[in-house]
Amino acid sequence: MELLDPDSAEWVRSLEGTEVAREAAKVRLHAMLLRIARSEVRRRTQPSQISGPELDDVAHQAAADAMVAIIAKVRQFRGDSRFTTWAYKFVIFEVSTKIGRHFWRNPTVPMDAEDWSRLPDRFGLDPACELEWRALVEELHRAVDEVLTDRQRQIFVAIVLNAVPLDALVLELGSNRNAIYKTLFDARRKLRIALVAKGVVDTESSERS
Amino acid sequence: MNRDTALHRFLETDPKDVGCEQALEFLHAYVELVASDAAAQEHYPGIAVHLKACGPCSEDFDGLLAAITDPAP
Numbered sequence: 159m160e161l162l163d164p165d166s167a168e169w170v171r172s173l174e175g176t177e178v179a180r181e182a183a184k185v186r187l188h189a190m191l192l193r194i195a196r197s198e199v200r201r202r203t204q205p206s207q208i209s210g211p212e213l214d215d216v217a218h219q220a221a222a223d224a225m226v227a228i229i230a231k232v233r234q235f236r237g238d239s240r241f242t243t244w245a246y247k248f249v250i251f252e253v254s255t256k257i258g259r260h261f262w263r264n265p266t267v268p269m270d271a272e273d274w275s276r277l278p279d280r281f282g283l284d285p286a287c288e289l290e291w292r293a294l295v296e297e298l299h300r301a302v303d304e305v306l307t308d309r310q311r312q313i314f315v316a317i318v319l320n321a322v323p324l325d326a327l328v329l330e331l332g333s334n335r336n337a338i339y340k341t342l343f344d345a346r347r348k349l350r351i352a353l354v355a356k357g358v359v360d361t362e363s364s365e366r367s
Numbered sequence: 368m369n370r371d372t373a374l375h376r377f378l379e380t381d382p383k384d385v386g387c388e389q390a391l392e393f394l395h396a397y398v399e400l401v402a403s404d405a406a407a408q409e410h411y412p413g414i415a416v417h418l419k420a421c422g423p424c425s426e427d428f429d430g431l432l433a434a435i436t437d438p439a440p
């Protein structure tokens with residue numbers, strides 16, 4: 159473990175200390191997590207999407223679940239950040255998951271609907287310039303049919319055509335973010351290769367920073 | 368034709384992209400480097416690339432950055 163700053167060392171010491179020290183630290187930690195959870199739920203949602211009591215409910219659940227995770231993993235804290243930053247990460251993840259769940263209460267379209275007319279709008283392609291991008295979109299559709307596996311296609315359709323948030327899809331498919339991202343990553347790569355071969359996308363990348 | 372639409376950017380993948388799992392594993396260390404202006408991209412190039420391409424991870428990053436930079440009330 160790297161040398162901890164005094165504040166982080168104090169957190170670890172109390173959370174692994176006597177029962178009295180532990181309980182006091184947990185109370186402090188919970189108050190902190192709840193404050194972060196509330197502002198994070200607020201940051202991620204419009205007031206129209208979530209009512210005040212509901213917001214508070216999500217924040218409380220996120221703080222409680224993060225608390226459990228932190229207590230279970232405190233020994234894994236390596237000191238590569240302040241303790242509080244490391245702890246906040248857990249509550250941010252919990253808020254993220256809980257908001258993903260929220261999506262399925264009011265989905266706008268089923269995740270497997272396949273309406274290609276939505277695609278230009280999803281990528282902000284200007285209808286007035288359709289002549290410029292029509293061939294590209296047609297070839298993209300063809301490539302999705304021809305080169306993607308069933309799983310890649312399912313994920314492409316949900317995320318790209320239907321704007322299902324990736325985290326919401328994770329819950330629906332009982333998967334994890336990394337796996338879905340990786341599947342979509344491979345799909346993107348395969349589609350680009352196919353489109354380059356058709357001559358509708360340049361081999362040069364559009365932008366490299 | 369315009370070669371830099373959101374669709375072109377979507378199709379482009381960067382082999383340096385570390386994926387969600389690794390990015391999230393080190394997110395707390397990365398975010399502190401960003402907050403203190405300490406060459407986060409040089410320390411964790413694969414995470415910087417990932418956060419540009421992954422909506423949900425960059426959302427988590429934004430939340431964590433807000434959490435450590437917003438003063439407590």
Ligand SMILES: [Zn+2]
Nearest residue numbers: 386387421424
């Ligand atoms: Zn990610």
